[in-house]
Amino acid sequence: MSDKILVIGSSGQIGTELVQNLRDIYGIDNVVASDVKVTEQAKEGPFEVIDVMNAQGLLEIVKRHKINQIYLLAALLSATAEKMPKFGWDLNMQGLFNVLDLAKEKIIQKIYWPSSIAVFGPNTPSINTPQFTIMEPSTVYGISKQAGERWCEYYYNKYGVDVRSLRYPGLIGWKSAPGGGTTDYAVHIFHEALKSGSYECFLSENTTLPMMYMPDAIKATIGIMHADSQKVKIRSSYNLSGFSFSPKEIALEIKKHIPNFSISYKPDSRQQIADSWPKSIDSSEAGKDWGWKPEYDLTGMTNDMLKNLKK
Numbered sequence: 001m002s003d004k005i006l007v008i009g010s011s012g013q014i015g016t017e018l019v020q021n022l023r024d025i026y027g028i029d030n031v032v033a034s035d036v037k038v039t040e041q042a043k044e045g046p047f048e049v050i051d052v053m054n055a056q057g058l059l060e061i062v063k064r065h066k067i068n069q070i071y072l073l074a075a076l077l078s079a080t081a082e083k084m085p086k087f088g089w090d091l092n093m094q095g096l097f098n099v100l101d102l103a104k105e106k107i108i109q110k111i112y113w114p115s116s117i118a119v120f121g122p123n124t125p126s127i128n129t130p131q132f133t134i135m136e137p138s139t140v141y142g143i144s145k146q147a148g149e150r151w152c153e154y155y156y157n158k159y160g161v162d163v164r165s166l167r168y169p170g171l172i173g174w175k176s177a178p179g180g181g182t183t184d185y186a187v188h189i190f191h192e193a194l195k196s197g198s199y200e201c202f203l204s205e206n207t208t209l210p211m212m213y214m215p216d217a218i219k220a221t222i223g224i225m226h227a228d229s230q231k232v233k234i235r236s237s238y239n240l241s242g243f244s245f246s247p248k249e250i251a252l253e254i255k256k257h258i259p260n261f262s263i264s265y266k267p268d269s270r271q272q273i274a275d276s277w278p279k280s281i282d283s284s285e286a287g288k289d290w291g292w293k294p295e296y297d298l299t300g301m302t303n304d305m306l307k308n309l310k311k
């Protein structure tokens with residue numbers, strides 16, 4: 001059977017780029033984009049409006065398009081979920097159950113579901129955080145991702161559901177805007193540097209966080225989905241690392257291109273979230289099991305971001 005893919009939450013930061021990449025591989029008609037409302041993406045290929053909380057509506061669309069793989073990206077991220085804890089939990093968990101159950105019933109064959117560095121908490125070793133370690137997340141988003149990881153592993157062990165997952169660090173890209181995350185500053189800073197030459201950062205200057213350039217994140221996502229099933233040994237979620245930096249360090253890197261660029265700091269409630277997360281991640285299990293290796297570092301990412309945003 002040929003692959004027919006549904007991307008849920010396709011108009012967000014990851015989905016925008018993932019859909020383009022999947023369509024290059026599988027063909028436009030074999031990748032159905034979907035979001036809670038109609039977006040510009042509807043002009044580019046098959047598109048459906050899906051509320052992932054509506055299991056029956058989801059089932060109808062899956063059957064109509066003969067979908068056999070789902071990438072479930074719809075979620076409330078860390079900062080937004082803190083403002084709407086109950087809705088954040090409901091959306092992040094119910095959406096996952098609705099998709100896992102489709103695979104349990106053998107209606108679809110394969111699932112991609114993103115986890116996050118938010119599964120870690122203040123008691124986790126924060127440097128080179130290991131794959132298996134203390135996980136006591138202190139945010140709604142982190143709690144939902146950690147619970148989601150447990151359910152993914154459970155569905156794999158109990159029902160043989162082929163679900164694959166990565167713990168994304170902060171993601172940086174120029175094709176689409178992030179929404180509602182704690183790491184979003186690392187995208188905003190580029191736009192403001194080019195637009196106004198200055199940026200007021202909502203995290204303090206030495207807040208180091210793990211980050212990744214979007215081409216690497218897409219490569220990892222498609223890489224784990226294409227890996228032989230036996231190679232995907234971890235069915236909760238894999239640590240995934242790119243590089244780490246603080247607001248001060250990225251500002252210095254931007255200054256190499258825009259010498260007059262200035263940054264100021266006004267930490268808000270997101271500071272506390274960032275302080276609970278690791279500073280760097282050990283992704284050696286992903287390297288060992290299915291060959292993960294990032295290409296970009298801070299300098300390479302900054303060069304490429306500015307080059308593309310200037311266009």
Ligand code: AKB
Binds near residue numbers: 077115141169184
């Ligand atoms: C967020 O900041 O909430 C996300 C994440 C690290 O999962 N970018």
